[in-house]
Every structure is written in structure tokens, then in C-alpha cells.
Amino acid sequence: MSTEQIEKFQEVVEIPKGVTVTLKKHMLHFQGPLGKTHKNFRNIPVNIEVKDGKVILKSQGYRKRDYSILHTARSIIRNICEGLITGYTIKMKIVFAHFPITVKVQDKTVLIENFQGERSARVSRIIGNTKVVPKGEDVILTGEVWNDITQTAANIELRSKVKDKDHRVFLDGVYSYEKKKGIEK
Structure with missing residues (x-):
């Protein structure tokens, strides 16, 4: 060689x-x-x-x-x-048609409450030093390690996935819509 x-x-x-x-x-x-x-x-x-x-x-x-x-x-x-x-930021949008979804942060977990009228909250894990801040219809994830932030966003998106229904009609969930460099306040 x-x-x-x-x-x-x-x-x-x-x-x-x-x-x-x-x-x-x-x-x-x-x-x-x-x-x-x-x-x-x-x-x-x-x-x-x-x-x-x-x-x-x-x-x-x-x-x-x-x-x-x-x-x-x-x-x-x-x-x-x-x-x-510089840090990284991912913005996620809370989308619902009938039952208003609320997102709360508790310790190292994210609670997705009232998803399609469910009584118990869906729980998603926060990876690494990612900071999750719910602001109205948005959920903002910020941090230093890109892999941790994207994995946390994926966990939230997967936990709010609609099962056993037509996903083209039932569009409820939490979806990421913006990824960028820099930490947003």
C-alpha cells in the first residue's frame, strides 16, 4: 500500500x-x-x-x-x-385537533399529558445535558451535544406517535420543525 x-x-x-x-x-x-x-x-x-x-x-x-x-x-x-x-437548538411544535396536549418537564423526563384524551401521561427521557423548555405551542430543546439533543427530540416524537389509527387523519403529536446552531433563550 x-x-x-x-x-x-x-x-x-x-x-x-x-x-x-x-x-x-x-x-x-x-x-x-x-x-x-x-x-x-x-x-x-x-x-x-x-x-x-x-x-x-x-x-x-x-x-x-x-x-x-x-x-x-x-x-x-x-x-x-x-x-x-455555539450550542444547538431544536424547536418542536405541539399539534392537536381535539384534546389539548400539554407538555411538562419533570427532573430528567418529559411528560406528554392528555394525548388523545389518555388519562396517564406519556413519559419520554431527556438524554445528557439537554434543556427542554415548553413555551405555549412550542417545545424548545437546547444544549451543547448534538447527539443528545437530537436523541431527546426523537424520543419525544416517538412517544407522541399515534398507534392503531390512520396517521394521515390523526395528526396529533409533537413534531420538530426547526434545527439550528446557537442556543435560543
Whole structure:
């Protein structure tokens, strides 16, 4: 294999100013202006090195699959660094036809009450340091880690899914309609 092909299986991620990254075994610890977080790379087959304000990623193999895993790890690190500087926001809309749905936050859970007239609330889990704020017809999710925010939004959307009815007619639920960089107040 030529040196050009081997260099293809190595990526360098520049760490932005204001963010510090430390490596302990397979765990990368990030600290920035908006807070701190960590990511475990134990199950991702990539060799990681941190030096001189850069994260150096090397693939453990030389196949197409290893190449795609390398780029996934690069994207995860970039998103976390970017999130610690600017943050992310997802807006969700509460949609109902007859029974008014209310969304409440309790500890690390989101309660979707009165969904299609149900007596008990549907419960969805909040992942990581995601902040969930219900404002009238909207639910605003903010945080530093993109994966945590999108997973929390997906959990809320799945918990408010209509079952055993025609989903083209019964459109009740909580749906995301805007995703953007930056934390909205």
C-alpha cells in the first residue's frame, strides 16, 4: 500500500480556541465556554492522539468500512467542539385537533399529558445535558451535544406517535420543525 493511501486513513481535527480536549484511555473529555462533556470511543475502532491543539485520528484498518468509521469519529469530535462554543437548538411544535396536549418537564423526563384524551401521561427521557423548555405551542430543546439533543427530540416524537389509527387523519403529536446552531433563550 502506498503512503498516499495510508495517509487517506488518517484525519487531523483542529481544536477551536476556547475548547480544551484531554484523552484518558478511550475517553475524550471536552471543556468549553458552554460547559463540559465527554465521549467514549471504546467501541469505535479508531486510534486517537491529542497533541498541540489537534486531535489525530488513525484508522485501525485499510478498508472502505474503516474509512467511513474514521470520518464518523471526525464528525463526532467536530460537532462536540462546535457545540461547546455555539450550542444547538431544536424547536418542536405541539399539534392537536381535539384534546389539548400539554407538555411538562419533570427532573430528567418529559411528560406528554392528555394525548388523545389518555388519562396517564406519556413519559419520554431527556438524554445528557439537554434543556427542554415548553413555551405555549412550542417545545424548545437546547444544549451543547448534538447527539443528545437530537436523541431527546426523537424520543419525544416517538412517544407522541399515534398507534392503531390512520396517521394521515390523526395528526396529533409533537413534531420538530426547526434545527439550528446557537442556543435560543
